[in-house]
Amino acid sequence: MVDMDLLLALASHARYRPDQLAVAFEDERLTYRQLERRVSQIVAAFRRLDLAPGDRIGIATYRGVDPVALYLGSQAAGLQPVMLSWTLGPALPEMAEALGVEHLFVGAEAAGLHNLATSGAQVWDVGGHTADIGGFLAQSEAEDERWIVRRDPDQVSSVEFSAGSTGRPKAILRTVRSDVWNAWQRILAYRACEGDRWLCITPMNLSVLSGMVRAVLVLGGSLVLLERFDAARTVAAIRDGVTILPLQTPHWSQILEQPDLGDIAEPRLRTAVAIGQRIPVGLARRITAAFPRADFVVSYGTSESGMITALSATDPAFGTPSCVGRPLPTLEVEVVDEGGRPVPPGVRGDICVRGPSVVAGYDPAVGPIVSSMYDDWFNTGDVGQWDQRGYLYVIDRRSDVFESEGQLVFPGEIQEEVSRLPNVREVAVAGVQLEEECQATVFVVSDRDNPDIASIASIEAAVARVSQVSFRIRSVDRLPRTLGGKLDRVALKRGQW
Known part of the structure; x- marks a missing residue:
């Protein structure tokens, strides 16, 4: 080769x-x-x-x-x-x-x-x-x-x-x-x-960019670049004939807020992809409704392994919270316990992957790094579980899980539950460090068209359905994000940005 x-x-x-x-x-x-x-x-x-x-x-x-x-x-x-x-x-x-x-x-x-x-x-x-x-x-x-x-x-x-x-x-x-x-x-x-x-x-x-260049050129396609995400320019690109549109979850939320989205006549868009993060079920359904002719795909992967799973809107498991689909045929995926042993369906563990797309490792020249490579397996750092049908569920990033009041808190589960409330545009959960204690906090961004935040009581009720920990509720104008569009967990844990 x-x-x-x-x-x-x-x-x-x-x-x-x-x-x-x-x-x-x-x-x-x-x-x-x-x-x-x-x-x-x-x-x-x-x-x-x-x-x-x-x-x-x-x-x-x-x-x-x-x-x-x-x-x-x-x-x-x-x-x-x-x-x-x-x-x-x-x-x-x-x-x-x-x-x-x-x-x-x-x-x-x-x-x-x-x-x-x-x-x-x-x-x-x-x-x-x-x-x-x-x-x-x-x-x-x-x-x-x-x-x-x-x-x-x-x-x-x-x-x-x-x-x-x-x-x-x-x-x-x-x-x-x-x-x-x-x-x-x-x-x-x-x-x-x-x-x-x-x-x-x-x-x-x-x-x-480097991954897309290879995929596009191998198939003889065209690559349209935007310097940074801009919802209006992205919608214009759809009008101009973009057929594959991979976006981060928060970017999809902004696309759906564009006032002229309904004016797009017969778009050529074939595949709309949510990448990088778990996507709330409600948002996924809104995307499929906005682009009924396109195949909507939830894609889960990492920089170290490439794409791991894909879940299409036509799949029977679509709409199930936290489900990211079945592994691609080029990879082996296991959910393992602390000892590295595979766990049965329904039991949570670390998601590990093995296959030809997994990278060689990390260059130690930039500083000490805790290796995620074990033999030829790569530990993604995500907590997940299987169901009986062989579908993979991503529960949370291991590094995002925190302890409060003696219990482990999985932010993703709470975010999924709160995101279903009316008027909630975005939500994030983190353990904010306050002197010697970690305070469980829910950050909520209201819908721009309906700026009144969902009631504190309704948010507390949503949290209580998945966690017994006491949370502080904070209304914010926006969530902190890196320039790549990911949630900035460092700023979130500080509680200020």
Whole structure:
């Protein structure tokens, strides 16, 4: 097995569908012919810099089509791109140096950092525009296919650098094998077909971007990029013909609030995907009602394993709280107890996964990390259970579970119950640290159209149905989120943002 699928697919599409849109960002559009030439120029520029297979470059830009071209060029040259999050701020150069980055490509998001030179790397200012890549491509002619480097399937292909929502940065080591299988699992989970047009809300660590690039290009589709989530622009993209739309759960809530959503006539949207978090049953049903012609899919996975399960709206288990479907056929999934032994249906335990899409581990250069790898199994850090039909239920993140009044509190169960109340737009549960005690707190965001918060009594009654712990109820304007759209648990546990 060699990592040729992506690059040979790009060459094939450039030959047989040269004028088809490959990637777009605002007014920047590259056809397959243009993208192939762009990648070839980047490979030539890497050679001119005497970069050899296995060397590391840093990509700290997410705006425009440049991240896509740089990622593909690094793969063609056999390099290891380090996907750095510019949200690391002043710590970014330190992390780049620790990971052995020799050339650092930054956009307008990170170019303002005054200490970039301390990374020890050559800094290239991409500037957020394809036509001006800081002289990097100057005098570089396109290379032919002989420069495509064949790699071993277990070789590290990229480093996903994530600041995460826990405040503990991790450098995930992806391999050629895990990249290839991650793309195919995404294709399976999203029910993707040849020629699909995918929308990607570019995340800060570029991890989703790299996975989507592979899936899209293997099938000969098109990738439409948005710099950050914007509900109005996302609805406009649906009107323009997006067929696959993966969004975080809170983003779906904002889509449904758009006043002109009902004006979309005959959208081409085929698959609407809720990714990254458990989704309240009520919200899932509202999405299926808003897009009746689209297949709605709940997709569960991690950066380390790729997609693990998928649950379609046509599945008999759809609408069951916490259910995320059955495992994809490429993976083995177990729910285990503290001793690592599989537990029977109905018993909670840690969700572990094994398969070709699981990454090699973490780079210890960025700091000590408690390993989640045991032999060839990966512990997702999620608490779950099976039912008798073989469906998997994700109860909560193990790190989100806390103790209050001598009892374990599972925030996800309470959030699901409270979210069913009228006028509740979003809800989060956390143990807020107050001096020497942990106070169980429910944070509630009211519906914008009905700003009156659900009564305290109704919220307390909903909590009491699933927990005997006393909770403090707080009404807030918004919940804290990372730039990638995930709930910021660090800020939530502080109780202020």
